[in-house]
Amino acid sequence: MLELVRVNHMDSCYIRPIVIRGYGEMGVNPLKNPIDVYIACWSWGKYLGEEALAEGVDVCVSSWTRIAPNTLPALAKAGANYMNSQLIRMEAHANGYAEGIALDEAGYVSEGSGENLFVVRDGKILTPPLGASVLPGITRDTVLQLAESLGIPAAEAIIPREMLYIADEVFFSGTAAEITPIRSVDRIVVGKGARGPITERLQKAFFEIVNGHLPDRFGWLTPVAKNVPVAV
Ligand SMILES: Cc1ncc(COP(=O)(O)O)c(C=O)c1O
Numbered sequence: 457m458l459e460l461v462r463v464n465h466m467d468s469c470y471i472r473p474i475v476i477r478g479y480g481e482m483g484v485n486p487l488k489n490p491i492d493v494y495i496a497c498w499s500w501g502k503y504l505g506e507e508a509l510a511e512g513v514d515v516c517v518s519s520w521t522r523i524a525p526n527t528l529p530a531l532a533k534a535g536a537n538y539m540n541s542q543l544i545r546m547e548a549h550a551n552g553y554a555e556g557i558a559l560d561e562a563g564y565v566s567e568g569s570g571e572n573l574f575v576v577r578d579g580k581i582l583t584p585p586l587g588a589s590v591l592p593g594i595t596r597d598t599v600l601q602l603a604e605s606l607g608i609p610a611a612e613a614i615i616p617r618e619m620l621y622i623a624d625e626v627f628f629s630g631t632a633a634e635i636t637p638i639r640s641v642d643r644i645v646v647g648k649g650a651r652g653p654i655t656e657r658l659q660k661a662f663f664e665i666v667n668g669h670l671p672d673r674f675g676w677l678t679p680v681a682k683n684v685p686v687a688v
Pocket of ligand 1: 541568572591594632
């Protein structure tokens with residue numbers, strides 16, 4: 457991945473490794489087929505729109521339920537799971553929203569089609585636990601670590617749908633979405649309908665490290681310029 461970014465002279469890009477079972481026997485048991493790996497990188501702009509990071513986005517609760525436990529492994533970033541994500545995202549778009557939030561099989565808040573979700577209420581940050589059919593996103597983890605270092609209480613918690621409507625702040629996290637404020641859910645305004653103060657603090661702390669303006673005290677960054685051996 458480092459080599460790919462380096463040879464393409466990317467200042468900023470998204471990296472997408474794709475690992476598949478390749479050419480071989482037909483059938484649904486993949487174990488005899490070779491593992492093929494492709495890695496792509498490209499410059500991806502702002503995932504939820506140019507204004508999203510500062511202004512926030514308008515989202516809906518999806519009519520599609522997130523993949524249920526013991527059907528597909530939600531913890532894995534597996535291609536098959538993304539049929540569910542596509543349905544959530546397409547429905548949201550068709551209805552004029554930037555993104556959809558899926559509930560889990562029990563009806564509790566799960567995540568966006570391609571982002572983890574956080575709510576802020578009374579100064580405390582909550583995010584659905586891993587058992588709520590969420591992807592254990594690296595940005596989710598980043599937010600939890602940043603919150604701790606900033607002294608903002610944060611916890612994993614089961615989140616009922618109505619919490620989205622009475623929260624002070626709601627935001628998404630993700631490699632593509634970074635930290636994106638949500639200004640309305642189902643046309644119900646969240647907080648003051650703009651990026652909230654805790655979201656802004658977290659965003660600032662996130663970008664300071666990601667853009668290299670402050671030292672990376674967490675060990676998150678990998679220098680691309682450094683020549684590291686690449687397996688052939
Ligand atoms: C379904 C889903 N949830 C959450 C995330 C956020 O994960 P990460 O922070 O690792 O990018 C993604 C990212 O693609 C995703 O597809």
